[in-house]
Amino acid sequence: MTHVTVWNEYLHERQDELVAAVYPKGIHQAIADGIACGDFTVGTATLDQPENGLTDEVLKKTDVLIWWAHMGHEQVSDETVNRVHQRVLQGMGLIVLHSGHFSKVFKKLMGTSCDLRWREYGEKERIWVVDPAHPIAEGIGLYFELEKEEMYGEHFDIPAPDELVFVSWFEGGEVFRSGCTYHRGQGKIFYFRPGHETHPTYYDKNVLKVIANAIRWAAPKHGANPIYGYNEPLEAIVKKG
Amino acid sequence: MTHVTVWNEYLHERQDELVAAVYPKGIHQAIADGIACGDFTVGTATLDQPENGLTDEVLKKTDVLIWWAHMGHEQVSDETVNRVHQRVLQGMGLIVLHSGHFSKVFKKLMGTSCDLRWREYGEKERIWVVDPAHPIAEGIGLYFELEKEEMYGEHFDIPAPDELVFVSWFEGGEVFRSGCTYHRGQGKIFYFRPGHETHPTYYDKNVLKVIANAIRWAAPKHGANPIYGYNEPLEAIVKKG
Amino acid sequence: MTHVTVWNEYLHERQDELVAAVYPKGIHQAIADGIACGDFTVGTATLDQPENGLTDEVLKKTDVLIWWAHMGHEQVSDETVNRVHQRVLQGMGLIVLHSGHFSKVFKKLMGTSCDLRWREYGEKERIWVVDPAHPIAEGIGLYFELEKEEMYGEHFDIPAPDELVFVSWFEGGEVFRSGCTYHRGQGKIFYFRPGHETHPTYYDKNVLKVIANAIRWAAPKHGANPIYGYNEPLEAIVKKG
Amino acid sequence: MTHVTVWNEYLHERQDELVAAVYPKGIHQAIADGIACGDFTVGTATLDQPENGLTDEVLKKTDVLIWWAHMGHEQVSDETVNRVHQRVLQGMGLIVLHSGHFSKVFKKLMGTSCDLRWREYGEKERIWVVDPAHPIAEGIGLYFELEKEEMYGEHFDIPAPDELVFVSWFEGGEVFRSGCTYHRGQGKIFYFRPGHETHPTYYDKNVLKVIANAIRWAAPKHGANPIYGYNEPLEAIVKKG
Numbered sequence A, B, C, D: 001m002t003h004v005t006v007w008n009e010y011l012h013e014r015q016d017e018l019v020a021a022v023y024p025k026g027i028h029q030a031i032a033d034g035i036a037c038g039d040f041t042v043g044t045a046t047l048d049q050p051e052n053g054l055t056d057e058v059l060k061k062t063d064v065l066i067w068w069a070h071m072g073h074e075q076v077s078d079e080t081v082n083r084v085h086q087r088v089l090q091g092m093g094l095i096v097l098h099s100g101h102f103s104k105v106f107k108k109l110m111g112t113s114c115d116l117r118w119r120e121y122g123e124k125e126r127i128w129v130v131d132p133a134h135p136i137a138e139g140i141g142l143y144f145e146l147e148k149e150e151m152y153g154e155h156f157d158i159p160a161p162d163e164l165v166f167v168s169w170f171e172g173g174e175v176f177r178s179g180c181t182y183h184r185g186q187g188k189i190f191y192f193r194p195g196h197e198t199h200p201t202y203y204d205k206n207v208l209k210v211i212a213n214a215i216r217w218a219a220p221k222h223g224a225n226p227i228y229g230y231n232e233p234l235e236a237i238v239k240k241g
Helices: A017-022 A027-035 A056-061 A078-089 A098-102 A104-110 A205-218 B017-022 B027-035 B056-061 B078-089 B098-102 B104-110 B205-218 C017-022 C027-035 C056-061 C078-089 C098-102 C104-110 C205-218 D017-022 D027-035 D056-061 D078-089 D098-102 D104-110 D205-218
Strands: A002-008 A040-046 A064-068 A093-097 A117-129 A143-153 A163-170 A175-184 A187-192 B002-008 B040-046 B064-068 B093-097 B117-129 B143-153 B163-170 B175-184 B187-192 C002-008 C040-046 C064-068 C093-097 C117-129 C143-153 C163-170 C175-184 C187-192 D002-008 D040-046 D064-068 D093-097 D117-129 D143-153 D163-170 D175-184 D187-192
Touching: A002 A027, A002 A056, A002 A205, A027 A040, A027 A064, A027 A205, A056 A078, A064 A098, A064 A205, A078 A093, A078 A104, A078 A187, A093 A098, A093 A104, A093 A205, A098 A104, A098 A143, A098 A187, A104 A175, A143 A163, A143 A175, A163 C163, A163 C175, A175 C163, A187 A205, B002 B027, B002 B056, B002 B205, B027 B040, B027 B064, B027 B205, B056 B078, B064 B098, B064 B205, B078 B093, B078 B104, B078 B187, B093 B098, B093 B104, B093 B205, B098 B104, B098 B143, B098 B187, B104 B175, B143 B163, B143 B175, B163 D163, B163 D175, B175 D163, B187 B205, C002 C027, C002 C056, C002 C205, C027 C040, C027 C064, C027 C205, C056 C078, C064 C098, C064 C205, C078 C093, C078 C104, C078 C187, C093 C098, C093 C104, C093 C205, C098 C104, C098 C143, C098 C187, C104 C175, C143 C163, C143 C175, C187 C205, D002 D027, D002 D056, D002 D205, D027 D040, D027 D064, D027 D205, D056 D078, D064 D098, D064 D205, D078 D093, D078 D104, D078 D187, D093 D098, D093 D104, D093 D205, D098 D104, D098 D143, D098 D187, D104 D175, D143 D163, D143 D175, D187 D205
Parallel strands: A002 A040, A002 A064, A064 A093, A093 A187, B002 B040, B002 B064, B064 B093, B093 B187, C002 C040, C002 C064, C064 C093, C093 C187, D002 D040, D002 D064, D064 D093, D093 D187
Antiparallel strands: A117 A143, A117 A163, A163 A175, A175 A187, B117 B143, B117 B163, B163 B175, B175 B187, C117 C143, C117 C163, C163 C175, C175 C187, D117 D143, D117 D163, D163 D175, D175 D187
């Protein structure tokens, strides 16, 4: 059983009627409901909770953390960012969605600006599978479409992904590396592009399938961890200097 | 349930008393016994069987094929090699062990000479985990040791692995990329170095754990496949030339 | 000074008036003229020449080989393919253009089917830079456009490139990994998508700039090569088995 | 002409007689002298200078920055770290040596702890080439040796390198990924392991050859940069939401 925590800043949905109409219980709850299945227990957490809802206790029991944020990036405390960062390096899975590309924790894990090109036109996005052997693409086939989405375009300033799973085509003329995996420390990270707050993206069955696949891929399984620092020789050698 | 076929040329064990003493039922049977568990059904196949034991029927039901070979590489027919190659591209997992680096099918999948440096001294090998987030390293910790092994040394003429999981240290002064993953088509491939025929390597619990981890990682799960060839436009466009 | 050989099957240009009108001296000559500069000496070779124009002598003096082919893949002899393959592993650079994806030598180097989706509609292609730090993207900026091209779409059945430099957007709705680098043995390979025979792609200044950049990147510089096979211990160790 | 700045904290050499005896003019000067050639202009900078010697003016004219540090990591100001980080993303090459693995700027660029295992025994290190096609390995051949070095062992907590060029063997039983390349933004980064302050490593001709090769590889050449942020559609599309 994998324990998932869906974290959402939960600001747009409470400040903007258009967004509230799409996600009346918040993006986090839509995702939590959408991925519910016998393999996962799912909790949620939001920015306004004590310690941004991500206490040591919550993180300790979380196998995979899902992150949606946009206008509230700066409101996440540095302490929270450091706790999440540490837990990822120790093995917690992290799935960063859409505008989470500019979150403090994703930028800290990537080491780059994570900048990109964008446009809110509600245009068509077609998400192509470029690595059909990857478990995160399981069940998708060639591609899937979202009728209306925000555009994110290259260059996306990220490290070359360990594995590139999806590339998006946009009606307005751009492409984007939409599904990117990384190992960082003992943790696995998946960045997944779709999910502008004004569109019903997190009710789409393919989007939910990808997120569920990514949870299974990112869940930690480790029974033994690296040990760092000084170590005695493993072979009989003479100290020379 | 994952169906595993362990393929072995099964020559050394029947021609050399020293090897027979270590693997009286053959390397294939030692591996099959060693990985037996509730998650796998395991069969074996050998070079001397019709169609080298790898008929369409056998391959069709095989989720993950394990390959051990050394002196008999040239005795494997090109038809067999092509059947296995095709099945890998269609999604079958392939685990290539030790001297299988020089098998026709591995060279065909890699595109390089797959050459390396070697020495039979029965020296110590220490296999280090360099990607502790990888599921194939699950449960290994920092490293494990084999007291007596053949040495394989760099440069190993393979494509840069998609993921490098293990690096070996040898008593005689060499290093080797010992655990390498690749995606080819819809299939997953893992090359794992240890396993000279005169040493009891395939009874070692860490070696068996790695092979079992690799089977779980390489097992195909796909419900939808790419389609190639001509395709009509997905958008309404005018043919210009 | 880098010596470049531009190889072309040179069939369409002699059989099809439309193609001949675009490339009266052949695609090879258009490329040779287009990349001419003080850093390169450029020769050409074609399918109909003895040993397909790629004798040992020609290959020995070639630093970087450029490959255009389409309808004549099967007419290239296996001996030629093996000679080219060997030279790449020994350090010769190889730039495979457009329909060369289905050439024997590219498939042999990749190990996969190299299949893809395609359409001849003369539609717009926009080629985006996804790795602006890469020397092959030098001078391109964000993207460049080709008004009329054949479409190649994902899934493109290749190994994950060592480095992904370009991704194409097509008017009809597809994306494609258009600029892919690989190391194989001591050789460097660049696959570059554009160049259907009915379009004046090889007169485009951005396409020519990319090819020239790729030549500089792929040119071999090695003063020392790996040695394979048996080797004595580098440390004083006792033979144990 | 490539302008190189060799940065050194320059503390050990002024506090420890043993180190001063090896590097009387500082590690930075030994490197600057060792790489001097007609292709480079070389300057140096040290921690104790205003703005840690890395003012905007210095960084602006630097094509490739070399970084050696150990005990003074925390004395480098956050402003300096941010300036260097920005310049790397904008295209400056960065070569991080030995204990620089724990510098603020390397950790910020990598996103991981950059921790490792270590031992000061003055033991033998043998550095193997695992990517003979890479320009940084130019002229090295199979391997080179350092008679006395500090040991750094796996697991080294870094992102999987874009390209792995060298792997070290240590007398005491460990291995280490000793030569690692990364692209970050428009900048190229090379981490190179050797260089403990008590050993004459930076006088070794192979070490100097690798550093010079890395400078050539990392030098920026870009004539056009990505532009981020809002962008208008490139195709005629209707705004839908």
